[in-house]
Amino acid sequence: MARVLVIGAGGVGNVVVRKCAQVPEVFEYIGLASRTKAKCDAIAADLPRPIETAAVDAENVPELVALMRRMKPDVCIHVALPYQDLPIMDACLEAGVDYVDTANYEPRDTARFEYAWQWAYDERYRAAGRMALLGSGFDPGVTNVFTAWALKHHFDEIHELDILDCNAGDHGLPFATNFNPEINLREVTARGRTYEDGRWVETDPLSVHRTFDFPGIGPKEIYLLYHEELESLARHIPGLRRARFWMTFSANYLKHLEVLQNVGMTRIDPVPFQGREIVPIEFLKALLPDPASLGPRTKGKTCIGCWMLGVKDGTPKRMCVYNICDHEACYREVKAQAISYTTGVPAMIGGLLVATGAWRRPGVFNMEQLDPDPFMDRLNRHGLPWEARELAV
Numbered sequence: 199m200a201r202v203l204v205i206g207a208g209g210v211g212n213v214v215v216r217k218c219a220q221v222p223e224v225f226e227y228i229g230l231a232s233r234t235k236a237k238c239d240a241i242a243a244d245l246p247r248p249i250e251t252a253a254v255d256a257e258n259v260p261e262l263v264a265l266m267r268r269m270k271p272d273v274c275i276h277v278a279l280p281y282q283d284l285p286i287m288d289a290c291l292e293a294g295v296d297y298v299d300t301a302n303y304e305p306r307d308t309a310r311f312e313y314a315w316q317w318a319y320d321e322r323y324r325a326a327g328r329m330a331l332l333g334s335g336f337d338p339g340v341t342n343v344f345t346a347w348a349l350k351h352h353f354d355e356i357h358e359l360d361i362l363d364c365n366a367g368d369h370g371l372p373f374a375t376n377f378n379p380e381i382n383l384r385e386v387t388a389r390g391r392t393y394e395d396g397r398w399v400e401t402d403p404l405s406v407h408r409t410f411d412f413p414g415i416g417p418k419e420i421y422l423l424y425h426e427e428l429e430s431l432a433r434h435i436p437g438l439r440r441a442r443f444w445m446t447f448s449a450n451y452l453k454h455l456e457v458l459q460n461v462g463m464t465r466i467d468p469v470p471f472q473g474r475e476i477v478p479i480e481f482l483k484a485l486l487p488d489p490a491s492l493g494p495r496t497k498g499k500t501c502i503g504c505w506m507l508g509v510k511d512g513t514p515k516r517m518c519v520y521n522i523c524d525h526e527a528c529y530r531e532v533k534a535q536a537i538s539y540t541t542g543v544p545a546m547i548g549g550l551l552v553a554t555g556a557w558r559r560p561g562v563f564n565m566e567q568l569d570p571d572p573f574m575d576r577l578n579r580h581g582l583p584w585e586a587r588e589l590a591v
């Protein structure tokens with residue numbers, strides 16, 4: 199039996215808490231803390247079992263430590279924002295709590311996300327006998343596990359990896375993002391980066407695209423992006439020669455994005471406005487729909503997975519592993535759309551595998567470094583069934 203503290207009561211936090219509540223045989227106690235306690239209480243009021251809620255500023259380490267000492271969690275699942283990764287990792291070390299997140303650290307003032315800052319905690323976590331599990335969402339997260347599972351059971355080496363993320367959901371609004379708008383827009387407006395033979399090749403934002411026929415969905419336009427799991431997979435998957443990440447965008451989304459960029463609304467530096475400073479992307483976030491509000495209106499499916507080329511027993515082999523998720527089915531189950539669902543379920547599973555000891559070991563780990571089998575099994579049991587298919591070479 200374990201005690202879990204979830205930090206962040208947004209779209210993903212809602213799903214993590216509801217999914218933890220579905221596993222009472224593991225999570226005997228659930229705490230939920232976020233900046234706005236009313237959001238935690240609204241989630242708590244709609245659950246079949248009691249949880250404890252609190253307000254916390256997740257950038258304030260002493261406040262976090264006091265909260266952890268009071269709630270006494272074994273594991274903390276952090277699904278607030280990437281800016282809070284390091285203070286929460288510090289607090290977990292001080293309070294003696296294991297740590298799980300879904301997005302790597304990003305400083306507020308530079309759109310630069312990389313694992314270096316969090317990998318630097320490895321020594322301290324090992325010395326303290328604590329575990330930090332990084333990137334336990336869908337991508338990063340499940341995509342890392344799909345790759346590790348394919349390598350364990352189907353390949354001797356994976357040479358080429360394409361991670362494909364298709365959201366064919368329609369919320370009927372002119373423009374909205376499916377997770378935190380600030381983080382989402384920083385990600386998609388960054389330069390593309392792919393891993394090629396041991397080095398990183400950069401491309402202009404959204405300049406490389408092609409059509410891909412997704413299982414269960416059909417043809418969609420996919421765009422090359424940089425995504426954080428490429429960094430850890432390039433480091434941890436031996437033999438990998440090329441790794442790329444692709445995401446679908448509708449023509450409508452791109453039209454709005456282009457205008458917002460051209461007028462400076464996606465800028466992350468402060469600009470003077472009426473005697474004070476504002477950051478345009480933060481103001482834009484206040485105008486855009488809250489991703490959690492898209493749940494009841496989103497229809498359609500997501501398909502996210504890994505398409506791989508490698509060798510088995512000296513013969514070239516190609517295969518894919520993916521999940522298809524239905525927005526409306528997610529809403530019926532947990533009152534959230536599929537992007538929050540596909541992130542929240544793996545965050546719960548990561549927390550569960552750490553808390554039960556199946557994955558627990560001292561240090562800082564990315565998902566592909568751990569045995570993929572218990573995670574793949576849990577995906578099928580907790581709402582994200584996957585398909586694996588061999589393809590023609």
Ligand code: NDP
Pocket residue numbers: 205206207208209210211231232233234237254255256257277278279280282300301333334335336337338339376377378379381489490537540541
């Ligand atoms: P939301 O914006 O909906 O929720 C974020 C929550 O964090 C809000 O409740 C917010 O509080 C809270 N928060 C923000 N700052 C603080 C703070 N200083 N202290 C305490 N709480 C704070 O985001 P999502 O739920 O959509 O996304 C959550 C995380 O999941 C993000 O880090 C995102 O990058 C990650 N993600 C990962 C994916 C993956 O596949 N790996 C995919 C999608 C998302 P308030 O309500 O008061 O604003």
